[in-house]
Amino acid sequence: MVTASSLGLTERQAVILTVGFYMITALIMVSCNKWALNTIELPWLLLWCQMMIAVILLKVTHSTGMLKMPEIRIDVSKALAPLIAINVLGLGVNTLCLVYVDTSFYQIARGLVLPFTVIFAYALLGQPSSSLVLASCFTVFCGFYTGISTEVNVSQRGVFFGIFSSITTSLHAIVIKKSLPAVNNSSLDLVYYNNVLSMLVTTPIVFLSGETSKVMATLETEGFQAFHSFLAAAFVTGIFGFLVNLAGFMQISKTSPTTHMISGAVRGVLQTLLGYFAFGDIITTGRLSGIVLILSGGAIYTYAKDKEMQTTTKPTYIPMTQQDVDGNEDNERKA
Template sequence: MPQQNASAKPASRTLVIGVVVFYLVAALAMVTANKWVLNTTDIPLFFLWSQLAIAALLFMVSDALRLLPDRLTFNLETCKGLIPMVGLNVFGLSFSNYTLKYVDASFYQVARGMILPFTVCTSFIFLHSRPSLRILLCCGLVTFGFFVGVFLDGTPLSLVGIGFGVASSAITALHSVVIKQSLNVVGGSALALSWYTNLLSAIVLLPLLLFAGEGAGVVKLFFGVDELLVKEDAMSPFATFAWGSFITGVIGFLMSIASLLSIKVTSPITHMVSSAVRGVAGSLLAIWLFDDIITTGRASSIAIILLGSILYTWVKHKETPVAPAAARRVSYERVKMDDIEAGEKPTKL
């Protein structure tokens, strides 16, 4: 990541609030639109491919119109260096979509609630970062919240959906370890990393969705008789799929662009608080839009997971050596809101 001037002024409160609000709205819109489409389609991988393809296309259009701060490039050697990143991205997003397809939107956060414990484990294994007792207690609290949701929810749950959620959490944890190495491959440019990740993931996913047997479903979506059986006031499956793909593709592209701004104006604690608010808001939206049922067990699970995550962020903040304000602005690197960075070795300036 290019270094900033140490004398740069801190971002204004208005700018910070604007970035946080954007991520909250965008993340909620992504989950809601995904669930809306996945409720009507049996081709989740093709839906994911459409999102990635639209985002990659928007990158190319923006580059052609000179709307981006840097010109986009395509280099085969760079592609080779990003193989681990792309592989994790494809499987992580695929498992995430399958999770959302098989579980309620309000249970999605519970199903993927093991991200923090898995992240701490992968940091210990790959980064040799030994977690403190307080960090382990926070992870234990999050794990307890996950099992509360699984065993005390009180409604029928999809074991397949829970399995995909756990697998998605594990891959997200690995992703947080690989992302720093991947940034080095593209010269520290978050914009270039987003461009390569979207494009290469779309290329890799295309044969995989055919191998998964979604070819027949794609043909049915475009040429099937379902379009003729739609009620007069209802949206057809194809229209739902097309609008959902367009909306989520555009949001994914905008989030990639906004990450450049987020690097400068936000902090890990801000991300964690935003994630907590997003989790509660997502559950309320699920009740309103999808008629999901929030049982006592599910509400307790979400609350425990959020509490453990917030406590982890507070403990991590207390355990991190204090650096001068200017140095912190230079060394901080943003991770995705769904990821919780743990145990990374401090970057040498």
């Protein structure tokens, strides 16, 4: 197994590189998704194509001896059922949210990740929150409310899918953490299982959603020419979907769900700037105020967790890989 020490990196440097890799790939992924959906709205087919390309890439790396993929086992698949369910739901609502809102508003529509993370940490992991953490959640909620209440033509569907996306994002990091033991704490095995099983689950959804009928109707009226841009976008998003999937699992296994959430917030700022410069999105005062409040809430939360680390005598972080067992105290206390 390749470790940070074998590459001449300290644990802190490995964490920084992992988080940076996740943020860059995720940012490109959102941009490519918006490009594809602007071409033709086939969100579930787009997701299916991404998963298929990811599986093909993983198979290629296996056949060339670069990486070793596991055999799909029924018992492991059953153990990973919660992860697959939350992954398919999360990918679906993320993409549907992007269909109904522009890139800059996407950050606001999905702005409730932090409050839901704190709620689920208490409900599922029994982790209480300090008053400062609760204050950070209230600040984030104010940012979310400010952002959506000041929009003149806000998409109700976009907001709905954004809230649903916040819930699934909050649960996803926790479920990944709980799912790693089923694959012997191997992030790569989890990526492979996740893509193969998610693709199988998504296949009937593509048909049930009516997107296949839409494809047939478009072929009859406009011909195959209409799908050139979509297929090109699907291919690009498939490659980066594979990378962001791998990067996300690497980040959570290397750091913690909290770090995953914070880096996601920083990524949201970059997405807002990208939406403004690349897609011509309008940044209103209310939208900007909402984003600032959401990020301020994230900053307060980070400060609160830092204070807790300084006063905690016993680490509460549960390592998810053997590399984490040998990590520094900073990683151990980032639960």
